[in-house]
Amino acid sequence: MKNIYRYLLIFTASALVVSCGESDLEPTLALDKDLDSGINSAADLGFVLNSAYDRMSVTGYYGRDQIIMGEVRTDNAYANGNSGRFSNSDMDYSSNGAGPWSSIYRVIAITNIVINADTSTLTGSAAQITHIQGQAHALRALAHFDLLQDYGQHFIDGQGGASSLGVPYVKTYKDADYLEPERGTVGSNIGDIAADLTSAIGMMDDSFNTSTSYMTKAGAYAILARATLYAGSVDPSLYATADSAAKWVIANSGASPVSSSGFASSYTTDNASNSLFELAFSGTDSRGINGIAYILRGTSYGDVRILTGDSGAPDLMDIYGVGDVRGAANMVGTAQGYPTMLGKFPSMNGEDNVTLFRVEEMHLIAAETSLRAGNAADALSYLNNIPAIRGLGADYYASATLENILEERRKEFAFEGLRFHDLSRMGMDMPSVDPFKQTNDDLTGTPPAYGSYRYAYPIALSERNANPNMVQNYGY
Amino acid sequence: MKKLNFLMTLSLMLVSFWGFSQQVTITGNVADDSSLALPGATVIVEGTSNGVTTDFDGNYSITASVGDVLVFSYVGFETKTVTVGRDRKINILLNTSNELDEVVVTGITTRNLKRSTSSTVVVDAAQIEGVAMTSPDAALQGRVAGLRVVSQSGTPGSPTSIRIRGEGSITGSNSPLFVIDGVPVVNGSYSPLTNDLGVLSMINPSDIESITVLKDASATAPYGARGSNGVIVITTKSGSAGEVQYQITSNYGFQNYAMDERPMLTGNQRLELGAETLINDYGWDKERATNYALNVFAGAAAWDAGGRVDGNWDEAVKVKDAPDAVYNFSASGGNATENFRLSLGHRKTMGTSIGVNYESVSGAFDYKKKANKVDITTSVRVSNAVQQGQLEGSSYFAAPQMTRIFMSPFQQVKNADGTLNTNLSTSVFNTVYLAENNISELDGTRALSNTALTYSFSDNLKFQTRYSLDYNLTNSHRYQNAVHGGGVSDNGYAYQSTGRSFTWAFANQLKWDQTFNDVHYVSALAQMSFQKQKYNFLSSSGENVATDNLIYVSSFQTNQSASGSFSDWKELGYLALLNYSYDDKYIVDLSYRYDGSSRFAMDYRFGGFWSAGLAWNITEEDFLSDSDIVNNLKLRVSLGETGNNSVGLNSYQSLFGYGGSYDDNGAVSPSSFGNGILTWEKQAQYDIGLDFSLLDNRVSGSIVAFNKKTSDLLQSVPLSLTSGHSSQSQNIGEVENKGIEIELSSDVIRTDNFTWSIYSNYATLENKITKLAKDAEGNDLNIDGGYTRSRVGEELNSWYLRQWAGVNSDTGNPMYYKGGESYDMTIVNSLNQAEQTPVGNRLPKYTGGLGTRVNWGGFYADANFYFSGGNKIYERWNWYSQATNLLSTRYYQGAASLMDRWQKPGDITNVPRMRWSTNRDATGSGNSTRFLYDGDYVRLRDLVVGYNINRDAAEKLGFDSIALNVKGTNLWTWVKDDGLQVDPEVAFSGSWEIYTPILKSISVGLNLKF
DSSP, rough: OHHHHHHHHHHHHHHHOOOGGGGGGGGOSSSSEEGSSSOHHHHHHHHHHHHHHHHTTTTTTTTHHHHHHHHHHHSSSSESSSSSSSSTTTOOOOOOSSSSHHHHHHHHHHHHHHTTGGGOOBBBBBBHHHHHHHHHHHHHHHHHHOOOOHHHHSSSSSOGGGSSSSSOOOOOOOOOSSSSSSBEEEEEHHEEEHHHHHHHHHHHHGGOOOOOSSHHHHHHHHHHHHHHHHTTOOEEEEEHHHHHHHHHHHHHHHOOOOOOOTTTGGEEEEETTTTEEHHHHHSSSOOGHHHHHHHHHOOOOOOHHHHHHSSSSSSHHHHOTOOOOGGTTTEEEEEEEEEESSSSSSTTTSOOOEEEEEHHHHHHHHHHHHHHHTTTHHHHHHHHHHHHTTTTTSSSOOSOHHHHHHHHHHHHHTTTTTTHHHHTTOOOOOOOSOOOTOOOOOOOSSSSOTTTTTGGGOOHHHHHOTTTOOOOOOOO | HHHHHHHHHHHHHHHHHHHHHHHEEEEEEEEEETSBBBBEEEEEEETTTEEEEEEEEEEEEEEEEETTEEEEEEETTTOEEOOOOOOOOEEEEHHHHHTSOOEEOOSSEEEEEEOOEEEEEEEEHHTTTTOOSSSSGGGGGSTTTTEEOOOOOOOOTTEEEEEEESSSOSSSOOEEEEEETEEEOOOOOOOSSSSSGGGGGGGGGEEEEEEEEOOHHHHHHGGGOTTTTTEEEEOOOOOOEEEEEEEEEEEEEEESSOOOOOOOHHHHHHHHHHHHHHHHOOOOHHHHHHHHHHHHTTTTHHHHHHTTOOOOOHHHOOTTEEEEEEEEEEEEEEEESSEEEEEEEEEEOSSBBOOOEEEEEEEEEEEEETTEEEEEEEEEEEEEEEEEOOOOOOOOOOOOOHHHOOOOOTTTTOTSSSBBOOSSSSSSSHHHHHHHHHHEEEEEEEEEEEEEEEEEESSSSEEEEEEEEEEEEEEEEEEEOOOSSSSTTTTTTTEEEEEEEEEEEEEEEEEEEETTTOOOOOOOOEEEEEEEEEEEEEEEEEEEESSSOOOOOOOOOOEEEEEEEEEEEEEEEEEEEEEEEEETEEEEEEEEEEEEEEEEEEOOOOEEEEEEEEEEEEEOOOOTTTSSSSSEEEEEEEEEEEEEEOTTTTTSEEEEEEEHHHHHHEEEEEOOOOOOOOOOOEEEEEEEEEEEETOOOOOOOEEEEEEEEEEEEEEEEOOOOGOOOEEEEEEEEEEEEEEEEEEEEEEEEEOOSSSEEEEEEEEEEEEEEEOOOBOSSSOOOOEEEESSOOTTTOTTTTTEEEEHHHHHHHHTOOHHHOOOOOOOEEEEEGGSSBBBBBEEEOOOOOEEEEEEHEEEETTEEEEEEEEESEEEEEEOSSHHTTSHIIIIIIOOBBBBBGGGOSSSSOOOOSSSOOOOOTTTTTTSSBBBBBGEEEOOOEEEEEEEEEEEHHHHHHTTTTEEEEEEEEEEEEEEEEEEEETTOSOOOOOOTTTTOOOOOOEEEEEEEEEEEE
């Protein structure tokens, strides 16, 4: 009898020890928080917006590729195959897709989380919350603008210009009704971009500005100036908007162009005086071997070099005049035996900030819009502002023409990612400098001509598989 | 007279009674069937309480009467009875009870083989010991029908992958569950580096008694949501009865690549082809082109000036005859109530690729005790393994195997003074220098303890509780030097990490079995089990070191960064098993398991899994029980449902991740799209089989047909990238695997001194997707990729490539077939004009093994072949080495087969003409069927020749037994497709990747028992 009680006690004890239920199966969420309960204050909203900036800094977007692809397909640079990057395969116009589509939409997703957040429940300053949402609107516009330039069909022969296919303009996050969006037209995309920037300008408040590593009102005007200038090739009425935006920045932003003596060091200084918007990188938060410096000058990469040649169109080394600091030995020179850009993105570990918008661009935009509006004197004045502070003296140009504005843009923004889009919006073919080096040609022997389907990237297979409303670009 | 008769009869009777009832002393010895004494065996007079036990030498002395029956018994052995007669000395040999009544180990319980309804295959210790690979599951290759083992890399210590009966999961894991001594263990690896230390390789193979593979529903359903990919049950060796027996085993072998890999160009060939690119495209003459190449191509001028001596990179990265030494020591002994086993093992293996080696040490202790009604068993095993690895798995410039394929022969390995050349004019590194100066090391320690207490209420009712503690610590260390290699730009780089996982599990079960009326046998089992794992990971890295030879992160002061993380999971399950047998003729096996896991959302955590098995032992029936021809015939059917819960931790939750940073401030972003209704994958399986044994057990085997349907497959359903996410996990798809498995073995000759037997197995597999997720318009969301596709009605990830049509003999340009769904055979001239076409299977349609064994006196020889076929293999990384352009002749390296290139109109060849270009697609090395080969092959997997010195001779030398053997692994391979010049044993993805090649080895072994 005694034994039975003893065993009963033992088994009951062990049963209690071992009994478990559903609550014992709750996993530990040690590193993440639930989406529904993660945003509670203005500070939380700010941290979420920071990830939009962080996602813009990835190698596939402004961390390297967006800048490099704007140069390596043009007469400024070529890829020498050292690590196999950016040679024809990266510009391999195959149906598997190319370009920053997914990287950019990841940025847009964050901006939508911020824009659509329920602000009534957030603690903190309402004005600051609005400022954060204004930044998000500006970033959303910039991201869609980059998508439009890379994938839009407005320059392709026979696609319809303003009514040709643009990109889906996404304004929601995890909304079940809009998970498979259609492509809007180029015209409607431009309208949405302008609308977002206008909202951004209205919502931002300069008292909350910290540094140019974050979006500001001046930054939003700068985006508006560039976007409407480029969109002007599709809809010329937008040149006026570009004109007023650029002039606003010149007058009100507080940024000033750097002088010839300060030119080289402006590339090693974070948040320099001419910067309107830049992306922050540091020693611990850089792209390293996957960054811009490494693809220009790295020993085992170093694929992308200045394109030089004697028999074709003028190369970058030929166009700088004597005394031009942009052509000086500390800016443009040789590394590993090949000509390359030395002065921009100088730190090999990628810790230099990448400046996306600077006030010099506003001057050249104002020059071009003034010229297009018929105001040649203003155009010449804005145009000559730039060579004057680059060691070439005042009144370098005798008159302002679209050709010499384009040439000045080439000299000033070499290796900053604008060349491809400048040539395409001017309706030009990609010049042939040295076909021996420019092997990015699908074996036709010449770089693509204006109107070729290769002026836009193909849409990725994964997107077309997942989204029945997605239409592939012409020619792929 | 009558009185005398009566007196004589009476006295005779008295005498005879006296004779019968006279007590005599019987003495003797009790031993086992190998004549080892059994101390503590019991000898009793049947029907009385008169009994003794044998002494330390197995001797006994008992008083009994003539005619009494003496019963000799010992735990684990068959009881024997002897009637007392004239002999006063009775010596007995007892047989182990398992010999006649085989037992099947299912990991949860054991089942008498006659009463089992399931498909199980057992691989025993003799085949596992001495296996050349460091992971014991490599021994299963070719021995189990329907099981495929792949060691993707020849790096010692690297993990293997296993598939049982095809693949049922698209995004989840297809690996089976491993159970060691009744406890499911976590397999896989914890390495943050590209080299890997398989966790299973930290169990010493010589500690394994047997590996049982469970394939069908009634065997795997008791494992619930982890059983759908099959279960591999590992049973470790335990102590044995008798005097303490010692055993020493040593093996010493040499390893090389199993197959020579694809040969590459020599320097002169490279120059010739490089010059030809200019001749073809620009019309230059040969001299001008060659001079241009000599002046402009990197390294060519120096190579020419140095007498055109090629840098021999192929030999430089290979280690020939890499030694492999294994030493094991064990001791075991015991008596009727307790026994123990202890073991110690050491293994040291050098890799066949430079800079790779492996060393492990392990120890184990097992103990069993019977104390009244309680049985206690406990085991502890601890092991440590250190692996020096190199980068592998992709085209890392620092990977030695990559150097063989990408390094130009113009570059020299060494300078003229004998030092290693670090001044290469190419971006590929001198991996010989890196192998000597960089570090990529993994150091793993594992401690596994397993204890079970069984309380027997009675012979029929037992309660068992089992708990296990499993601690795994993996340290990694990576160092890149500042002189040459990937660490140069940062002036040195160091990384260290520590991953610790602790898993504890316990299970309580109550088991009851009873036989009623001698014919009804019922066994019931109820079990509750709980398992929890927690995992901590910490890492740090730094750059910029002041001087050489400092390799730890503290010396790297620039950009020091650190990260830490934690994760855990839990599993809870309840199980009920019922087994009923009628007269061992008709058997029914039922199980039900209710399983819960922390990987799923609150209301979706639990699921139920059942199975039913039926068997009919036909030979127990009257019409067959006396048959001389048919010794055993059993028909069995099993069906049931299991599950697969191998989804990422926390993946049902939509979460914000806090790991990002911008401008030194935190950046918060959504880390997953989440799916609140995520649940298990379910699998319904049925199989029907026939086991047979004929002609005095000379021919035996089984035939099984199976069908597995997996549904609610966890599919990573692609989302439009405009959502900011690329995919979401949903339970949607369905896949079917079916096939036939045949095992056949035969003792062709069986005499006292000579036996010859043949054994074989064969399995077929047909894999088909039956359902996929659909998009908004109701069309299947086909999973189409650059090489493979998954569509309804086809195999999972079957090949989907553009079709190569050869080279145009007039122009030397590559040609393709238009292809597409209609298999259009029109020839087109560019890769982009061709369409991807379904071109073949990735999974082998048939696999199997064939072996033979000969025993002659003390000699034995065993050969085992493995074959597989019906699939195609894709050789990747051809884009560079088989491109007929500058990539193969100027920038990297080309394959020797490029010498067959087209040169003039009229040439018929498969290699296009050389072009001055870096365009891969236009020069024929883009993705196409040009690099898709038949994967059929036969391999001599194991060959052993051994000799057991006879007992008398051994005893004269002081040993109980001495055995020698010579063992070879992967000695010979036949590949069907002449074009395939790499090892056909590729990973389950079907593609050949850059890894250390698979090994072949020859070793000599010695086994001593004393």
